[in-house]
Amino acid sequence: MTDHHDHHAHLTDLEALERCAIHGRATLYPERIKIMVGTATCGNAAGAQEVLDAVREEVEGKHLPYAVAETGCIGWCSQEPLLDVWVPGQPRVTYGRVKAKTVRDILAELPEPKADRALAVMTGDDNPITGRRTSYCNGGDRPEATLNGLPTYAELPLFKRQLRIVMRNCGIVDPSSLEEYAARGGYRALWRALFSLTPREVLQEVQLSGLRGRGGAGFPTGRKWQAVCEATGGPKYIICNADEGDPGAYMDRGVLEGDPHSVIEGMIIGGYTMGAHEGVIYVRDEYPLAVARLSEAILQAQRADLLGKDILGSGFSFNIGITRGAGAFVCGEETALIASIEGRVGEPRPRPPYPAERGLWGKPTCINNVETWATVPVIVQRGGTWLAGIGTPKSKGTKVFSLVGNVTNTALIEVPMGTTLADVVNEIGGGVPAGRVCKAVQTGGPSGGCIPAEQLSLPVDYESLTQAGSIMGSGGMIVMDDRTCMVDIARYFLGFLEDESCGKCFSCRVGTQRMREIVNRISLGQGSEGDLQLLEDLAWLVGETSMCGLGQSAPNPVLTTLRYFRDEYLAHIRDKRCPAKVCKSLITYTIDPVVCNGCGACISPCAGGAITGEKKKLHTIEQAKCTKCGACLEACKFDAVLVN
Amino acid sequence: MLHVESATLDEAFARFDDRRENLIPILQEIQATYSYLPEDILRRVSRKLKVPLPQVYQVATFYRCFSLKPRGKHVVQVCLGTACHVRGGTRILERVETETGLSDVGTSPDLEFVVETVRCLGCCGLAPVMRVDRDVYASLEQAKVKRLLDRYRSGQRGRAARKGASGD
Numbered sequence: 001m002t003d004h005h006d007h008h009a010h011l012t013d014l015e016a017l018e019r020c021a022i023h024g025r026a027t028l029y030p031e032r033i034k035i036m037v038g039t040a041t042c043g044n045a046a047g048a049q050e051v052l053d054a055v056r057e058e059v060e061g062k063h064l065p066y067a068v069a070e071t072g073c074i075g076w077c078s079q080e081p082l083l084d085v086w087v088p089g090q091p092r093v094t095y096g097r098v099k100a101k102t103v104r105d106i107l108a109e110l111p112e113p114k115a116d117r118a119l120a121v122m123t124g125d126d127n128p129i130t131g132r133r134t135s136y137c138n139g140g141d142r143p144e145a146t147l148n149g150l151p152t153y154a155e156l157p158l159f160k161r162q163l164r165i166v167m168r169n170c171g172i173v174d175p176s177s178l179e180e181y182a183a184r185g186g187y188r189a190l191w192r193a194l195f196s197l198t199p200r201e202v203l204q205e206v207q208l209s210g211l212r213g214r215g216g217a218g219f220p221t222g223r224k225w226q227a228v229c230e231a232t233g234g235p236k237y238i239i240c241n242a243d244e245g246d247p248g249a250y251m252d253r254g255v256l257e258g259d260p261h262s263v264i265e266g267m268i269i270g271g272y273t274m275g276a277h278e279g280v281i282y283v284r285d286e287y288p289l290a291v292a293r294l295s296e297a298i299l300q301a302q303r304a305d306l307l308g309k310d311i312l313g314s315g316f317s318f319n320i321g322i323t324r325g326a327g328a329f330v331c332g333e334e335t336a337l338i339a340s341i342e343g344r345v346g347e348p349r350p351r352p353p354y355p356a357e358r359g360l361w362g363k364p365t366c367i368n369n370v371e372t373w374a375t376v377p378v379i380v381q382r383g384g385t386w387l388a389g390i391g392t393p394k395s396k397g398t399k400v401f402s403l404v405g406n407v408t409n410t411a412l413i414e415v416p417m418g419t420t421l422a423d424v425v426n427e428i429g430g431g432v433p434a435g436r437v438c439k440a441v442q443t444g445g446p447s448g449g450c451i452p453a454e455q456l457s458l459p460v461d462y463e464s465l466t467q468a469g470s471i472m473g474s475g476g477m478i479v480m481d482d483r484t485c486m487v488d489i490a491r492y493f494l495g496f497l498e499d500e501s502c503g504k505c506f507s508c509r510v511g512t513q514r515m516r517e518i519v520n521r522i523s524l525g526q527g528s529e530g531d532l533q534l535l536e537d538l539a540w541l542v543g544e545t546s547m548c549g550l551g552q553s554a555p556n557p558v559l560t561t562l563r564y565f566r567d568e569y570l571a572h573i574r575d576k577r578c579p580a581k582v583c584k585s586l587i588t589y590t591i592d593p594v595v596c597n598g599c600g601a602c603i604s605p606c607a608g609g610a611i612t613g614e615k616k617k618l619h620t621i622e623q624a625k626c627t628k629c630g631a632c633l634e635a636c637k638f639d640a641v642l643v644n
Numbered sequence: 645m646l647h648v649e650s651a652t653l654d655e656a657f658a659r660f661d662d663r664r665e666n667l668i669p670i671l672q673e674i675q676a677t678y679s680y681l682p683e684d685i686l687r688r689v690s691r692k693l694k695v696p697l698p699q700v701y702q703v704a705t706f707y708r709c710f711s712l713k714p715r716g717k718h719v720v721q722v723c724l725g726t727a728c729h730v731r732g733g734t735r736i737l738e739r740v741e742t743e744t745g746l747s748d749v750g751t752s753p754d755l756e757f758v759v760e761t762v763r764c765l766g767c768c769g770l771a772p773v774m775r776v777d778r779d780v781y782a783s784l785e786q787a788k789v790k791r792l793l794d795r796y797r798s799g800q801r802g803r804a805a806r807k808g809a810s811g812d
Contacts, residue, residue, distance in 0.1 A: 041765070041766060041767060041780060042766070042767040042769055042770055042780075042782070044780060045765075045767045045770055045773060045780035045781060045782040046770055046782050046783075077768075077769020077770060078769060078770075080769070080770065080782075244766065245763065245764070246764070247724070247725030247726045247727070247728075247729075247763050247764040248725050248726035248727045248764060248768050249764070249766075249768070250764070250766030250767070250768055250769075253766040285672075285709050286762060286763075286764070286765055286766065287766065288778075323668075323669075324668075324669065324672060326668050326671075326672065326707035326708070326709045326710065327707050327708030327709040327763075328706065328707050328708060329763060340668065341665065342664070342665050343663075343664045343665040343666065343667040343668055343695075343703070344699075344703065345702050345703055345706040345707075346706065346707070402727075402768055402769070404726075404727035404768035404769055404771065405726070405727050405730045405731070405768075405771075406730060406731070410727075410768070410769035410770070410771075411769060412769070442726060445726070476726065476768075478726045478727055478730060478768075480730055484730055489729075489730075492726070492729050493726075496763070500763075502706075604787075605786060605787045607738065607739060607742050607786070627738070629735055629738055629739065629786065630732070630735055630786075631735075631739070631786040631787065634785055634786060634787065635787060
């Protein structure tokens with residue numbers, strides 16, 4: 001991470017906050033060329049660290065007067081690693097799928113970046129905290145111009161429908177810089193809350209905003225806060241649930257790695273409102289970089305008087321600690337999470353009493369999700385009615401989704417509530433890859449369901465998704481094309497739930513196991529038609545008799561696939577056929593004798609050593625040895641491998 | 645046999661006080677040092693924190709990140725999140741198992757690798773992915789697996805070989 005000078009030793013007055021922001025502006029929009037590399041976990045996985053090293057080497061080696069900075073993830077996952085070049089007075093130019101060896105060529109073009117290598121340009125950034133737009137083009141007095149015909153972010157289908165409130169700073173600021181966060185209007189809301197609003201008034205704004213919990217269930221945040229405000233006994237606690245366990249979802253990771261201060265600010269405001277002096281962020285163990293960036297941000301906030309005793313001289317004290325999860329999905333459930341913080345096994349307990357009355361250490365506790373906390377500063381700064389103006393009558397504001405699976409633009413996106421699934425998948429996501437057909441969209445993780453392609457006109461809000469048999473959930477949105485078998489998907493989620501059930505309720509522990517066995521049987525071609533009724537009965541039973549959300553929603557993946565894709569189950573049962581050609585027991589791999597040209601590409605990847613054939617002669621697969629790994633299908637460039 | 649490095653354990657104890665809530669962080673520290681939780685150390689933790697041994701055992705076996713058996717040198721975590729599943733994560737897992745001589749997850753016979761599945765690394769946009777030690781590898785194909793593991797086998801890559809890969 002970039003080193004930052006301790007400009008913000010003590011922010012004892014508004015002027016100091018302003019000074020901090022000025023320093024931030026100097027690195028955010030410097031008067032010299034700036035090179036940015038997105039180094040969130042996903043960027044790193046794609047090679048961002050190598051790219052960053054190459055940039056530093058080039059800049060230092062040639063003594064170039066350029067600033068080099070890291071940013072979080074802007075959400076354009078399919079193009080990672082991303083490198084951005086900002087020449088003062090010009091739009092910011094984004095390069096995608098950058099390799100260390102192309103860095104030199106990109107930098108060699110400066111100060112006039114060329115269009116042929118780049119993806120798009122950002123002509124300015126919008127800031128929901130201030131409500132203002134910072135234009136990158138000569139101070140904004142000139143119309144925002146693009147560069148050599150490159151599309152602007154505002155024109156790109158991936159970005160044009162997005163509205164970034166939670167992700168306001170992701171991919172813009174250096175997550176290790178408190179100053180840059182301040183330059184974007186950060187901690188202004190905390191200031192406003194502490195010195196201009198009473199706790200009661202902050203609560204009213206949150207209630208007015210209509211914000212609902214972003215962790216999945218959608219409980220009104222204002223009502224939860226009110227309950228904690230009214231609860232007797234103390235000390236009270238604030239918890240940030242960053243145990244992002246849903247597979248296929250990484251919104252929280254994006255925010256924590258890209259803009260950790262937004263969560264911290266939200267939590268301090270929550271503490272002030274509810275009269276709590278201690279906060280805990282519970283982060284999943286699988287996110288080491290998020291833990292590192294959060295720890296750094298907390299330390300900075302403490303040094304700057306934004307955390308600790310007598311914050312900014314207001315008399316209000318609040319501090320935050322981090323608890324690392326230990327790899328248990330059920331700990332995303334609030335009572336299990338609390339048990340885990342207390343050092344016990346993460347087993348949920350019956351509610352009521354809700355954590356608002358009896359939470360951490362038996363005291364009133366407010367647990368909200370990462371996105372919820374990150375939204376709070378915007379509500380305080382812009383007012384609750386501002387947020388309430390976005391979204392649908394019952395679902396306000398925006399929601400971040402991880403748009404992944406079989407979709408062209410895999411991305412982390414933020415859209416107003418009420419945007420239709422079709423707009424998200426087809427427009428923002430660019431649809432399924434060419435030649436494939438969209439089959440379903442899975443939302444809500446293992447608690448959610450599969451929404452069939454015919455229902456993509458559904459608006460994304462809490463009620464609509466629930467009506468379709470799925471849930472909003474934390475925001476994972478996995479697009480599935482015609483190569484996805486819905487029986488296999490049901491089996492996948494049941495396997496997940498069977499593994500992750502804490503075992504406390506008999507119906508969940510044994511029910512998920514039995515359901516998995518039945519679906520497994522069907523995928524092996526050994527199912528009977530009676531199995532479907534049995535599955536439905538079991539699903540109903542598990543849902544009705546489990547104590548926590550994990551068991552109560554466990555039937556959703558089964559019930560939605562049964563509801564919308566019953567034919568596919570029947571094909572497995574009656575015809576012993578897997579229409580998507582996924583279930584291994586029901587498919588065979590062969591080589592098309594007409595197409596195969598004997599290139600040999602499939603021979604070495606074959607896991608079972610089942611493929612034989614001389615060069616330029618027809619290859620064959622020995623069925624007894626074939627493990628159906630599909631490597632030949634991946635390797636063949638001539639579509640000569642047939643799956644039936 | 646296990647060589648108990650008391651210094652490390654004492655360090656862990658020194659960093660956390662004896663409150664029960666520190667049980668999990670202390671176990672995490674031990675797991676990170678030894679790559680598993682040795683029984684004699686669990687007994688010492690139990691005495692130190694005054695948490696009955698069965699409860700320490702309960703916590704140690706409930707959470708996925710703990711292991712009671714020694715594990716291979718390199719930790720291979722194949723992601724089986726939904727996006728990875730849809731994009732062939734299971735096939736990557738099978739290939740990793742074949743390449744390491746395993747028929748299921750576990751420690752390979754040559755003690756080089758411990759193969760695990762992980763519920764989601766949060767790199768879904770680049771699925772399928774897997775993590776070896778601290779490096780995350782994206783957009784995997786079966787054909788790449790062998791070469792990748794060989795780099796670890798030969799010592800070209802290893803723990804902390806690539807700085808900054810995970811930020812610490």
